Amino acid sequence: MGLPVEQIVARLGGRLSACGDVTIVGVAPLDQAGEGQLSFLANPKYRAQLARTRASVVVVDEATEVPPGLLAIHTPNPYLYFARVVALLNPPVAHAPGVAASAVVAGAVHAGAHVAPNAVIEVGAVIGEDAVVGPGCVVGRDVHIGARTRLAANVTLYAGVHIGTDCLIHAGAVIGADGFGFARTDDGQWVKFPQIGSVRIGNKVEIGANTTIDRGAMSDTVIADGVKLDNQIQIGHNVEIGEDTAIAGCVGIAGSTRIGKRCMVGGQAGIIGHLSICDDVVISAGTLVTKSIRSPGVYTANLPLQTHADWVKNFSRLRHLDTMAQDIRTIEQRLDKGESES
Amino acid sequence: MGLPVEQIVARLGGRLSACGDVTIVGVAPLDQAGEGQLSFLANPKYRAQLARTRASVVVVDEATEVPPGLLAIHTPNPYLYFARVVALLNPPVAHAPGVAASAVVAGAVHAGAHVAPNAVIEVGAVIGEDAVVGPGCVVGRDVHIGARTRLAANVTLYAGVHIGTDCLIHAGAVIGADGFGFARTDDGQWVKFPQIGSVRIGNKVEIGANTTIDRGAMSDTVIADGVKLDNQIQIGHNVEIGEDTAIAGCVGIAGSTRIGKRCMVGGQAGIIGHLSICDDVVISAGTLVTKSIRSPGVYTANLPLQTHADWVKNFSRLRHLDTMAQDIRTIEQRLDKGESES
Amino acid sequence: MGLPVEQIVARLGGRLSACGDVTIVGVAPLDQAGEGQLSFLANPKYRAQLARTRASVVVVDEATEVPPGLLAIHTPNPYLYFARVVALLNPPVAHAPGVAASAVVAGAVHAGAHVAPNAVIEVGAVIGEDAVVGPGCVVGRDVHIGARTRLAANVTLYAGVHIGTDCLIHAGAVIGADGFGFARTDDGQWVKFPQIGSVRIGNKVEIGANTTIDRGAMSDTVIADGVKLDNQIQIGHNVEIGEDTAIAGCVGIAGSTRIGKRCMVGGQAGIIGHLSICDDVVISAGTLVTKSIRSPGVYTANLPLQTHADWVKNFSRLRHLDTMAQDIRTIEQRLDKGESES
Structure with missing residues (x-):
């Protein structure tokens, strides 16, 4: 006390x-x-x-x-x-080692780990020393959970996911679901591309509530050491996130994009697929990143807040920006002509 | 009938x-x-x-x-x-009082409450009269659930969360996960700021599926009576939401922002942290709020839909708005000069 | 091998x-x-x-x-x-037919179906041949799950939801939660409109992790055959999505909107309520659709990424677009007047 x-x-x-x-x-x-x-x-x-x-x-x-x-x-x-x-x-609540009677465990649990009521641990999974598997969690086949990593309640880890040591994964997170990969037939139907990669998560990673990280299509999705992910982030297949990058809530990162080290991504930002973001980049909240970024710095693309009346007045012009630019050009030409004549 | x-x-x-x-x-x-x-x-x-x-x-x-x-x-x-x-x-389906055999209950459940199969209720939790804890829910230590409040399936309430009476919390919602708080070391690593506040939710609150409400860093996150939250909303630590405010799906509200009473927030809107929004404000769908709002009314910041071809034509101009504005100024000066000369 | x-x-x-x-x-x-x-x-x-x-x-x-x-x-x-x-x-992992001892089953499970540990199947539910109900799933009253449909872990299906054959539903998805429907009293309080419709999902539908699909207010929300939904999508009540439409992660679709066949919607796009989108429409990532679309094609409304410095310079002009347009008009009038005088 x-x-x-x-x-x-x-x-x-x-x-x-x-x-x-x-x-x-x-x-x-x-x-x-x-x-x-x-x-x-x-x-x-x-x-x-x-x-x-x-x-x-x-x-x-x-x-x-x-x-x-x-x-x-x-x-x-x-x-x-x-x-x-x-x-x-405020030391974290200690969890007594042992497996709750109602947990269903087919994998290997370290004697020092804690498995809470109604957790399910499938065959081949390995739970490390002092790790915590919270109530209602589902740990798929052949999953690896490192020492001291804690899963809060109702977390789902799909088969083969590998998680390092000292991680904290919040409730409702889903790691290793299929990436969104389909081939299209001539008549517009979708044929599933089986997602045979997995997810590798380093050490000291924190993953927020209801965040989803998809497994890779052929190779793995990779989250490096020290990465911090807030709630409700969506990370597509084969994304790679570098060490100590921090990402705020509701961000979406599409497939195969690589993000460098020590980046910071603001809430509700989005990054489309197949891009490369270098180290030490800061993306502002609400910004959609549609091209690769090669230089460190702050990048922004969001709109100034206005009263609805002002918005109606100003933003109706957005459809006519090209016309406005051409009008300016025409005026300049008329002026040039007028001056040369006088 | x-x-x-x-x-x-x-x-x-x-x-x-x-x-x-x-x-x-x-x-x-x-x-x-x-x-x-x-x-x-x-x-x-x-x-x-x-x-x-x-x-x-x-x-x-x-x-x-x-x-x-x-x-x-x-x-x-x-x-x-x-x-x-x-x-x-269409009266709601009645749930017979009692605790399912497969539920794991260490807390105190009112005799009139219903606890469904495979729910987990940790030590110190209190479940009120006629409350319903759905299947697969996890109710953490010392959680309080008021009378007639219903949790659908697979809801997670972290330790210490307090929920009033007559609430309805939909499946997959997570209340009380850690806020996103870290201090940065000189070499760019993140040190967790333990989130020692909690979440207090009033009466008659509805919370949508997979919505997440984080616990406060030092004091509590607070959702007032009558608030209605749709699905997949993310509410950061220490946010306060006033009575009867309604928020549509996919909205993100960053930490320490205060929202007034009777506000309405459209879908996919975002509000950055540490702002104050007064009572009776309406935020349009998709709008990012980046500054405090002091007057009631409707506020908007989103883009008009265009065909992709029009978008390419008009939005390439957005990078050159400043140049366009300067061109207009230059033209006006040339005109002024020309008229004063003639 | x-x-x-x-x-x-x-x-x-x-x-x-x-x-x-x-x-x-x-x-x-x-x-x-x-x-x-x-x-x-x-x-x-x-x-x-x-x-x-x-x-x-x-x-x-x-x-x-x-x-x-x-x-x-x-x-x-x-x-x-x-x-x-x-x-x-890479054929999918086979699941042995049968019901796990820890599952709580009140519904009817086909002898060829697999029900995993700690799943809950409520009364009146029907699980089809070779279907898979993953660990921790909750299948509500009177739900229908067609043959060969697989639910990953911790999926929640509310009462009455109907799912066709050969579907794949990823972890944490919630189908059939209440739509966001409330009537407002004169003093700004919200009275719940009971959501008495349901959700009907066709055959060969894939639904991503933590995606939510709300039940209809009076009639049903409908997802047609072959639709592919990525993670963390929110679909409001009474939405209808046509055959073979594919929607990327983090998209939100508000209530009563109808989307045609073979559409593709990019990540983090949003579609407001009560719209109609025709067949073969492509919506770019991050685009908010605020009006109905009657012609096939690509539609876009998002912002070009800029350095923060450029953004400050250019986007401060957005509040003054209307003034800029009026300035251009005034200049043209001065030029016209000047020319007619000379």
């Missing part, structure tokens, strides 16, 4: 502004924190809150001075430090 | 245009209804169908006259009245 | 370029294939790879000549042929 601030600094580093016999029992934003709570300042726009906060300790950068009487921990990246304090104070 | 029209009026109000010994056995649109069926007219564009309908009874507003021989119920809001008749004729 | 190439041609047709005692053990793209593997050339841009491929056999069209020493199968549609070879080499 609580952690003395000096123990926090002993474990996480940082410089304490003064000695202080303070025990931290919780965390909160600056404007909500009270006695025994630790807060942080990362965004300068909240600096004014420092003077008024009732937090017992604040995490700030090296340069920030705090009001007298307020204890500070100075560190180069206050938000990162704060996240680590929250983790110290 | 059927309800006399006079009983309907006795229960729901409205004015019957004539006495009529008619028993209603079903409902249908005006153009499909037949003997024994009740229909309605709300949208004036279907008025011509009144003359031809073979319905036995129609629900219309006060001013509408119906052809001779057709029985009418007059009421100020015909569609609302009609919805209530449909509900009278 | 492997199939002689002459047997492949005997079964699937096509013309072998030479006699060859080759056994095919697998398939791969041209640039990855090796000894014993079969590949194909469909897209002319990969033609150069033909010279370098180490595949044992390539499937090509009638006109394409292959380098000496490379065996070819000539056929009018190489990709279609290739898909069929892949299917020959």
Whole structure:
């Protein structure tokens, strides 16, 4: 119940502004924190809150001075430090090793793993040490789940999917369903292209609720170490996502597209198939990416919000942009002609 | 099997245009209804169908006259009245109280509640009177489910989620998964910010299939009474949605955004994080909201549909809008100069 | 383990370029294939790879000549042929008939069907010959599942849904949840319109992971034979989709819209409600369809990707398009006036 601030600094580093016999029992934003709570300042726009906060300790950068009487921990990246304090104070719920009586297990479960009620683990699957398979999860044939990886409830892993260590997969995620691949006959019918690749997911990957990652058509779909995927993302067959790339909710990535390392993709963005996005690219929310990106930087294609009346007025012009451009050209020619005549 | 029209009026109000010994056995649109069926007219564009309908009874507003021989119920809001008749004729399927043998229950279930096969209810959870937990649902530790709230199949509620009374949560919905919160290290890796808030959902809330609502980072995500959410909506951590707001399918709302009361959000719209939308705002389908909205009204940002050929012609101009605007300015200056000289 | 190439041609047709005692053990793209593997050339841009491929056999069209020493199968549609070879080499995993001990079955299951662990089949449901109900699936009351139709894991079918033969429904799909229908009271509250229609799905339909198809309000939502739906698609109540239409991931289709036969809808496209789209229409990715389409062809409404800096420069003009158009008009009038005066 609580952690003395000096123990926090002993474990996480940082410089304490003064000695202080303070025990931290919780965390909160600056404007909500009270006695025994630790807060942080990362965004300068909240600096004014420092003077008024009732937090017992604040995490700030090296340069920030705090009001007298307020204890500070100075560190180069206050938000990162704060996240680590929250983790110290809120260790994940421990799961007792063992397999629930109602689970149906045909695969191999490490003695240190936890398999929750009504989970199904098919033949050939391997569940690693200290891994957690949540209630209602379905782990297909020959799936590999690495050590300490946790599946929340009702996750589905299709046959052959390989997941590394220290991953967290949220409820309702589906990994390894068939990619969307069909050949078309002359009369417009679709013949299924069997999806015989699989999905390989690295270590320390987080996958959000109801996110779907399809298996490859011939080779594998690949998610590298450290990738973070939010909820309701759709990843098509044979997509490859590089290390430490983070993707926000509702993004769709079509088949065979490759995304580099350390990219950030905003919510509801889309990336069409067979593209290549280099490392360190940032895609803004709602942006549809329709061509490959070769240079790091921020890319955007979305529309400014307007009142509906303004939208009607301005956007009816969008159909006539080409005409407008031609009108400007014509006017310029008339002017040129007029001036040369005068 | 059927309800006399006079009983309907006795229960729901409205004015019957004539006495009529008619028993209603079903409902249908005006153009499909037949003997024994009740229909309605709300949208004036279907008025011509009144003359031809073979319905036995129609629900219309006060001013509408119906052809001779057709029985009418007059009421100020015909569609609302009609919805209530449909509900009278189609009461929800009753679920017998009790816990299925295959359910795994560690929490407290009210004697009047129904827990379906293969549901899992973890320790500390409380299931209220006449509540329904559908097959395959997973109700986490310390979850609270209010009286008469129904979960369809395969719903996942994470630990600590609180749901009010009279809610309906559709299959595959996931409530309380971790918000998407990470701090970044200097070398571009992500450190998880533990999501220690929860989700609080009011009364009479409907949540669509495969919709996801994340738990808060430090405080709670909050969905107020009467909110209606369609399918595949993603709601980020610490979002707050006001009473009676209705949101259509595939909408994404990023973290910490607050939406007012009685708003309506069209399908596939998106709202970025940390915004504030006031009461009585309507967002059109497909619109990305990138700034706060302070005045009620309708807001839109989407593109007019064009043939692909027109799109190529017009939208290539979008990259050059700034140049076009500057060209116009230059032309005006040339004209001004020319006139002042002449 | 492997199939002689002459047997492949005997079964699937096509013309072998030479006699060859080759056994095919697998398939791969041209640039990855090796000894014993079969590949194909469909897209002319990969033609150069033909010279370098180490595949044992390539499937090509009638006109394409292959380098000496490379065996070819000539056929009018190489990709279609290739898909069929892949299917020959990779027959779907067979499921032994029978009901798992942990399944909870109140409906009627054909003796040749397979019901996996922890599936729930409610009263009145009928499961056809050689059908597969995957682990954790919930099949509601009075559902009909046709012969050879397979449900992957954790699929939910609500009461009364009717599914034809030879369908494949991926994990997490939800079919038959309530459509989003509410009547509004004068004070802005929503009264549920009971959704008393159902969903009818034809034969040879594939439905992607976490896709949702709502039941109709009064009549049924209808998906015709041969329709292919990718992951995370949302289909509203009373939508009708015609034969052999294919829809990519993350598409949303609002209520009562009718889509014709052989249409193709790109990823993240949206179609608003109550529209009619004719046969053979192609909708580009990310396009919002806001009006009915009466002629076959390709339709597009999405934005060109730009660097964020260019976007800021150009898109700020979008709010002033109407002013720009008026400025052009004014300039033309000044020019006309100037010329008539001179």
